[in-house]
Amino acid sequence: MPTVARVKERRTSVDVVFDHLYKSIVTLDLLPGDKISEAEIAAQFEVSRQPVRDAFSRLENLDLLLIRPQKATEVKRFSxxxxxxxxxxxxxxxxxxxxxxxxxxxxxxxxxxxxxxxxxxxxxxxxxxxxxxxxxxxxxxxxxxxxxxxxxxxxxxxxxxxxxxxxxxxxxxxxxxxxxxxxxxxxxxxxxxxxxxxxxxxxxxxxxxxxxxxxxxxxxxxxxxxx
CATH class of the missing domain: 1.20.120.530 (GntR ligand-binding domain-like)
Known part of the structure; x- marks a missing residue:
């Protein structure tokens, strides 16, 4: 089974983080309203905060994350x-x-x-x-x-x-x-x-x-x- 490090050789860190979070959201491992931490995700994938921030932005564009200044990022509730x-x-x-x-x-x-x-x-x-x-x-x-x-x-x-x-x-x-x-x-x-x-x-x-x-x-x- 490929490791995260090997996967990164073929894809960017942003892709890896995005794919993981996207799957977690659409399969309901992360439920509407759940809060997620930029720092914790970065530590989990052993990357800097920037690729996590970029992955969050892509998910926000898909209307799957709610990102607000000075507040915790959370999984978007249904509209x-x-x-x-x-x-x-x-x-x-x-x-x-x-x-x-x-x-x-x-x-x-x-x-x-x-x-x-x-x-x-x-x-x-x-x-x-x-x-x-x-x-x-x-x-x-x-x-x-x-x-x-x-x-x-x-x-x-x-x-x-x-x-x-x-x-x-x-x-x-x-x-x-x-x-x-x-x-x-x-x-x-x-x-x-x-x-x-x-x-x-x-x-x-x-x-x-x-x-x-x-x-x-x-x-x-x-x-x-x-x-």
Whole structure:
């Protein structure tokens, strides 16, 4: 297994710290409102404070950290306004991706979707929600590739970052992997059949699955949200 020192040979210290903190935040090892120390992170990775500061800045740009002068840096709480905005943008982009994918998907593309679904099914069988989350990303990226608009995934992934933690709460707390897998299967079926309207319809239902989860999480853990 590579050590941090060896990893640094291939990546900058900022990359190493950023990747570690990003993963910790989106997988909920660090919860909304948790405080993190620049000095402690620097000591953990045996680096100066500057790369940690730069990593913090990148995370702030992704709306994952709240940095305030003379106050402790903390993991950003959920914002209902930002979640609504991100999901609107993502839904608009994904709808067009699905339309295009359904119109031009080839038999080879269908096989790629089938392979992606098989991996997701294994993650469900294993109860591995973190792996399922990664495969969810890969599935939507594959749809962009099929639609020949790979650049669209940059928009999707940026907006997805705003709700990733809620998605992980949904997968880990609500155990809805099976439902999401069935959505993916339905999307793939319609794309392979060339049914653009059906693909968009199922895709929008898929994206709406989080609505009830957001309400449930807000009721159960209101401190996870901005007041």
């Amino acid at each position: 209902l306004h930002e979640i609504t905005k991100s999901r609107f943008v993502r839904a608009s982009v994904e709808a067009e991706v699905l339309r295009r994918a359904a119109k031009i998907a080839t038999s080879a593309d269908g096989l790629s979707l089938d392979a992606a679904l098989a991996k997701q099914a294994q993650a469900v069988a294993d109860g591995n929600y973190q792996e399922f989350g990664k495969l969810d990303y890969a599935f939507h990226k594959e749809l962009c590739k099929i639609a020949k608009v790979e650049f669209a995934f940059e928009v999707i992934s940026f907006e997805k970052a705003n709700v990733d933690r809620l998605c992980m709460l949904s997968l880990s707390k609500e155990d809805r992997m099976e439902q999401l897998l069935e959505d993916h299967r339905a999307i793939a079926d319609r794309v392979k059949a060339g049914d653009a309207h059906g693909a968009v319809e199922v895709g929008m239902v898929h994206l709406s699955r989080l609505d009830a989860t957001i309400d449930a999480i807000f009721e159960r853990n209101p401190d996870y949200f901005d007041t």
